[in-house]
Amino acid sequence: MSHPSQRLDDVVHQRVRLGILAVLAEAERADFTYLRNALDVTDGNLSRHLAVLEEAGLVRIRKAFEGRKPRTWVSATAEGKRALAAELAALRDLIERAGDPSRS
Amino acid sequence: METNPDVQAARQALAQVDELRRRTRSALASAWYPLVVFGLITVLSAGVPLVAHEALVGAYWLVVGGAGSALVARHYRRREDEIGLAEPWVPYALVGVAIFVACLGLGFFGSGDVRVAGPPLAVSAGYLVLATLDRCLSLGLLAVGMAVVVLAVLAVDPGHPYSVQSLVIGAGTVGVGLALRRAEQAERAERAERTGR
Numbered sequence: 001m002s003h004p005s006q007r008l009d010d011v012v013h014q015r016v017r018l019g020i021l022a023v024l025a026e027a028e029r030a031d032f033t034y035l036r037n038a039l040d041v042t043d044g045n046l047s048r049h050l051a052v053l054e055e056a057g058l059v060r061i062r063k064a065f066e067g068r069k070p071r072t073w074v075s076a077t078a079e080g081k082r083a084l085a086a087e088l089a090a091l092r093d094l095i096e097r098a099g100d101p102s103r104s
Numbered sequence: 105m106e107t108n109p110d111v112q113a114a115r116q117a118l119a120q121v122d123e124l125r126r127r128t129r130s131a132l133a134s135a136w137y138p139l140v141v142f143g144l145i146t147v148l149s150a151g152v153p154l155v156a157h158e159a160l161v162g163a164y165w166l167v168v169g170g171a172g173s174a175l176v177a178r179h180y181r182r183r184e185d186e187i188g189l190a191e192p193w194v195p196y197a198l199v200g201v202a203i204f205v206a207c208l209g210l211g212f213f214g215s216g217d218v219r220v221a222g223p224p225l226a227v228s229a230g231y232l233v234l235a236t237l238d239r240c241l242s243l244g245l246l247a248v249g250m251a252v253v254v255l256a257v258l259a260v261d262p263g264h265p266y267s268v269q270s271l272v273i274g275a276g277t278v279g280v281g282l283a284l285r286r287a288e289q290a291e292r293a294e295r296a297e298r299t300g301r
Contacts, residue, residue: 015120022121026128031188034131038124066185073190088121091114098111 007090011056012083016041016049021084024059024076032072050074058083127295132191133288134183135240138176139281145172146274150267161266162211165223173200195237203230220265221254224273228254242287246280 012018019039023030030038036046053059058080062073076084145168152164184190203226210222228250235244250273257269 013117015117018117018121019124022124023128026125027132028190028192030128030190034188038127088118091118094114095111095118 007086007093009083009087011052011058012087014049014052016045017053018084018087020046020049020053020074021058021076021080021087024074025081025084029062029073029075032074035074053080056083128189129239130288130291130295131187132189133238133240133284133291134180134191135234135238135243136281136285136288137179139243139246139277139284141172141175142169143274143277143279143281145169146270146277148274150270150274153264153266158266162208165207165211169204196234199230199233199237203227206230217258220269221258224250224254224269240284242280242284246277249276 012021016039020035023035023038032043032046032050035050036043039046041049050059050061054061057077060075060077062075064071064073148168149161149164152158152161180191180193206226206229207223210218210226214222228247231243231247231250235241235247253269253272253276257265262268
């Protein structure tokens, strides 16, 4: 079996992208403003990370007008939920192995 | 102290994920509203057999319970717009439909004790499922309390069993709803103070 650090996915592992998927694991969808505030990032930074996740098929982005106000909603795809679960399992495995050197 | 930078980073990443998930659940928490609405409807239903007729209890729940469901749906829609987060609604809708069908079947087609005790026991079972989904201890305790009240009413057999159990369960549900509201507000205020938002 491969070392857990080799199972870490570069797309998911990045701090902001991991945070986006963590929020979307609990909510059906979140809007751009909520994600920006929760993750404490700028609009441009969040947009770039959302684009990476969308390109990888891990999130779905829907832009809508509510009244005259534009609003961007983001939700995790099934693939995104699986990718987060796999990333968390790899991180936990990495920590467990460090506590048990015989498994390294 | 941990010296392996990979392990340190892994611990930090997991801690960040846990904190974000906890904060998201806390922002979504709004169980108090349906509890207060349905608690009040339950209290009012206690009067139906006394001022009208027991046979009208089912119709009361169809009409007033339906209006209550619409109010709850509107509340969640407004909250979604307000905070920019939407609850995963499918599991809640499935539990709601299961409760509705069970109450309808037991209330309309049950007889004797089943007719009186069946619907609140079905609601209690539904609340237990919701308490598990929401990881909400208060809701779980309310579900157990409801079952205890129903069994106590069956054992004591008071003059108007439906009215007695509805008054006690309804008032308890409103009480738990208001307590949850206070707890949710306190947690949000504390978080806002901590994060400066």
